[in-house]
Structures are given as structure tokens and as C-alpha cells.
Amino acid sequence: MLDLDQIRAAADTLRGRIHRTPLIHSHYFTARTGIPVHFKCENLQRTGSFKIRGACNFLSRQTVKELRSGVVAASAGNHAQGVAHAAALLGIPALMVMPESTPLAKLLATQDYGAEVVLHGANFDDALSRARELASERGMLLVPAFDDPAVMAGQGTVGLEILEDLPEAETLIVPIGGGGLIAGIAVAARALKPNIRIVGVEAAGSPAALLARRQGAPVTLAAAASLADGIVIKRVGEQTFPIIEALVDEIVTVEEDAIAQAIVSLMEKAKLVTEGAGAVSLAALLFGNRALRTGRTVCLLSGGNIDVQTLARVVERAMIGEGRFLKVCIELEDSPGALARLAELVARIGANIFHISHDRRSAALPLGRVEVHLELETRGPEHIRDILENLHEQGYGARLVR
Structure with a gap:
């Protein structure tokens, strides 16, 4: 069974080979959640993650x-x-x-x-x-990805660093994939501070640990998929699961939109780039059960390896989810000035046209009509309601596009 001595030995082995990543306090997320929030930034680790x-x-x-x-x-x-x-x-x-x-x-x-x-x-x-x-x-x-004592001990050094830097930490929120990270951290944290609360987070599309807890043993998912590809796995580890069962207080899941919004929030408010798996801890805190918001909390940002194409899709999805991006389809009369009048109305409402396209060749359109697709940057849900109301009042049958 993994113990604190093995994790401390791992810390000695790793000294000088890895970064001691920063533990930072977030004023913004502290104000937003009403509890002290800190981030352990393994997204800044060598190779971009704790692995x-x-x-x-x-x-x-x-x-x-x-x-x-x-x-x-x-x-x-x-x-x-x-x-x-x-x-x-x-x-x-x-x-x-x-x-x-x-x-x-x-x-x-x-x-x-x-x-x-x-x-x-x-x-x-x-x-x-x-x-x-x-x-x-x-x-x-x-080389095992998670289901091995030496691997778990290495990952457990994250827990040592957290409690060395913030002994007063009361809650740790940790991503779960195969379980090596949370198992190692749980062993270290429980040994150093027995009353600390440990919460594991999975993507809703890959809840292997949560289902294993419900069944009392690891089970194999029929399918697993998520934006948080780093924690997508069909079966939690045979060696990690008993540790999770014994030491982790709670396992929660987060939806894809929550993950996307957490990634964008970290970029905008904390200036930290994370991948999906790295952002699930904050997603759980922001969009999960409010009961998670107790005590001085550390969210582990486990990785930052996100490619530009994925990031672009995530930003768009998060903006739509937060009411800052609107896609509509409008049918117009195909005549000079019709598009200009629509654009003028959008400007008066205070929306910014991010992208516009029109199609007059669709067989589904009546002759003399054109279909216009607008992608608009907006100021939030209330602004979107104002935009749609104004469009309808002016006779534009705007249809939402997902």
C-alpha cells in the first residue's frame, strides 16, 4: 500500500528534475465563490502537466x-x-x-x-x-500511466508541495482519470492533515471512478468521451481505486459546457492556460454543487496542453454558454440596401458583427429572398434578449442557430 514515506522518497528523487510549480491565490475567484480559492499550477510543469x-x-x-x-x-x-x-x-x-x-x-x-x-x-x-x-x-x-505505486508516489508529491506552501488548506479539488494523481495526493494529504477534505472530479462523459464507487469495484464503461481528453478513461485503476475509496471524500462530475467556461475563465481572469482535464477542478467549484464551496480551497490545474484549434472551439462554446456570442439566421428581401439596413439595426442595438454570410442560392428559399447568417458578440443574456426583441419588432424573423 502506498504510504507517505514512498512519496517523500519520490520528492527527493524528483528534486532538480521537475519544477516546483506555483500555488497562487485568486482574488477574482475568491470574490466570485465566497471562499478563499488557490490554484496549484501543474499546467506550468515541465512537459505541461503533472505526469x-x-x-x-x-x-x-x-x-x-x-x-x-x-x-x-x-x-x-x-x-x-x-x-x-x-x-x-x-x-x-x-x-x-x-x-x-x-x-x-x-x-x-x-x-x-x-x-x-x-x-x-x-x-x-x-x-x-x-x-x-x-x-x-x-x-x-x-510504463504504467497511473496504476503503479511508483507512479502514484511521484504524483503524490503534488500533495506534499500544496501543504508545504499552504498548511491551512481545507479542501483539495483534484481531477480523476485513472486515479494515480488523486490517489497519490490523497495519501500525502491525509497523512499530513487527516481532516482535510478531498474532492475528485471527472468529466460527465467519462465517470469511471464514480461508477466504481457506486458498484464497489472498478467497472468498464461502454464508452467514454470528453473535451477533457486527459482524464477520459473507461476503467479506473485496480490499485488506485482502493485508495480513492478509503481517502477521497466525494467524487463529482462536470458537463462539457462547464469545462469550456472554466478554461475561458482561467484565461480571462487568472491569465492561465489549461486543457480540459486541467480545468475540471474549477468547473466543479463554479458550476457544481454549491456545497463544494467550504473552507480554503485548492483547485489543481493538472495540465495545460491544449492545441490552438481546440482552444478556438472552446472559446466560442464558452462565449455562447455565457451569453456573449449569438448566432442567428434571418431571411431578407434580396434587394439593394436590405443587408445594410440589417447591419445598421444590429449596430444600434450595440452588438458587434463577428461574422456575416448570405446565401441566395438555396433551393429552399423563395425567389427574391436571401438567407443571412449573423455571428454577433454580445454583452450577456439580457443583451441577447434585447437583440432578439428588436429584430422581431422590426420584422426580422430571426432564428437561433446552435
Whole structure:
């Protein structure tokens, strides 16, 4: 069973190999939630996530013989980068098996650390199956993503750092994928501060730990998907689950819109870039059960590896969710000045036209009519209501577009 001594030993091993990431207090989110809110910024860690901690600690405990042929790992991105970088430090070959849907930024970053990358399957579990086959074929050492004491001990060093920097912390909110991170943190935190509250967060589209808790044992999900790809997994770890059961007070889930809004809020208000998995802790605090808002709280931002294309989609989705972006379709008379009059009305209402397109060639349109699609930047839900009311009052049959 994992214990505090193993985590402290891991901290000694990792010293000088990783960043001691900052723990920052957020004035904005403290005011918004009514409790003191702090962020543990593993999104600023080397390789962009906490995963390098477990990877480095695991590899440091292997023999030269075990590492001679190199290492192989399965990952949705962050574990791959951590293992690839740790292998590069040791000068050994690394082969990473990643799902075919892996964001390009994570794939390229893994290759930049010197690893060979194989894309296989629709998710982490598919990639893991292939990684096991390749490990056997090539005689390489398989590096577990979470279900191993040395990996958990490495991740648990995050908990040591939090309580060294903020001994008065009362609640820790931690993302859950396979469970290695929260298991390691829970062991460290409970040993140092037995009455601390530990809350785990999963994406609603991948609730493996929550369902395991309800069933009393790990179960395999039929499907798993989320914007928070770093914690999308079909089955929680066999070794991590008993620790989660024993030490984690509560497991909650967050919806996709909440994750998107948390990512954008962190960028706008805290100037911190996170990926979906990195933002679920704040999503739970902002949009989950208000009972979570008790005591001095640390939200773990577990990673920051988000690609530009995904970020653009997330920003748009979050703006729509917050009532700051509106898409409408309007049918106009196809005559000179009609579009200009519509644009003038939109300007008077105070909306900014982000994008406009019109189509007069659709077979569904009557002759002499044109369909106009407007994407508008707005000031919030009340402003959207004013826009729609004004459009209808002026005879424009505006139809919302999702």
C-alpha cells in the first residue's frame, strides 16, 4: 500500500528534475465563490502537466537491464510527454502509443521530446492494448500511466508541495482519470492533515471512478468521451481505486459546457492556460454543487496542453454558454440596401458583427429572398434578449442557430 514515506522518497528523487510549480491565490475567484480559492499550477510543469512526476519516479526505480531496450507507454498525450522527456534524460528509446484522436499539439510535443509515436485506436484503452503488444514484441518496459505505486508516489508529491506552501488548506479539488494523481495526493494529504477534505472530479462523459464507487469495484464503461481528453478513461485503476475509496471524500462530475467556461475563465481572469482535464477542478467549484464551496480551497490545474484549434472551439462554446456570442439566421428581401439596413439595426442595438454570410442560392428559399447568417458578440443574456426583441419588432424573423 502506498504510504507517505514512498512519496517523500519520490520528492527527493524528483528534486532538480521537475519544477516546483506555483500555488497562487485568486482574488477574482475568491470574490466570485465566497471562499478563499488557490490554484496549484501543474499546467506550468515541465512537459505541461503533472505526469512527468510519476514517469520520472517510476523510471528512476528500474534497473539498467530493465531499461536497456527502452520504454513504451500508452497515453492520450500528457503521460506520453512525461515518459518521453524522462526517457530522453536517461538516454533511452521511447515508444508512445496514442489514440488516433490525440490532439496534434500533444502528438507533436511528444515527438519533439524524441519519442517514436504510434497512433492506434479510439481511446486510451485501445492504445494501452497495443502498447502491451509492442512491449512484448520489442522487449521494451511498459510504463504504467497511473496504476503503479511508483507512479502514484511521484504524483503524490503534488500533495506534499500544496501543504508545504499552504498548511491551512481545507479542501483539495483534484481531477480523476485513472486515479494515480488523486490517489497519490490523497495519501500525502491525509497523512499530513487527516481532516482535510478531498474532492475528485471527472468529466460527465467519462465517470469511471464514480461508477466504481457506486458498484464497489472498478467497472468498464461502454464508452467514454470528453473535451477533457486527459482524464477520459473507461476503467479506473485496480490499485488506485482502493485508495480513492478509503481517502477521497466525494467524487463529482462536470458537463462539457462547464469545462469550456472554466478554461475561458482561467484565461480571462487568472491569465492561465489549461486543457480540459486541467480545468475540471474549477468547473466543479463554479458550476457544481454549491456545497463544494467550504473552507480554503485548492483547485489543481493538472495540465495545460491544449492545441490552438481546440482552444478556438472552446472559446466560442464558452462565449455562447455565457451569453456573449449569438448566432442567428434571418431571411431578407434580396434587394439593394436590405443587408445594410440589417447591419445598421444590429449596430444600434450595440452588438458587434463577428461574422456575416448570405446565401441566395438555396433551393429552399423563395425567389427574391436571401438567407443571412449573423455571428454577433454580445454583452450577456439580457443583451441577447434585447437583440432578439428588436429584430422581431422590426420584422426580422430571426432564428437561433446552435
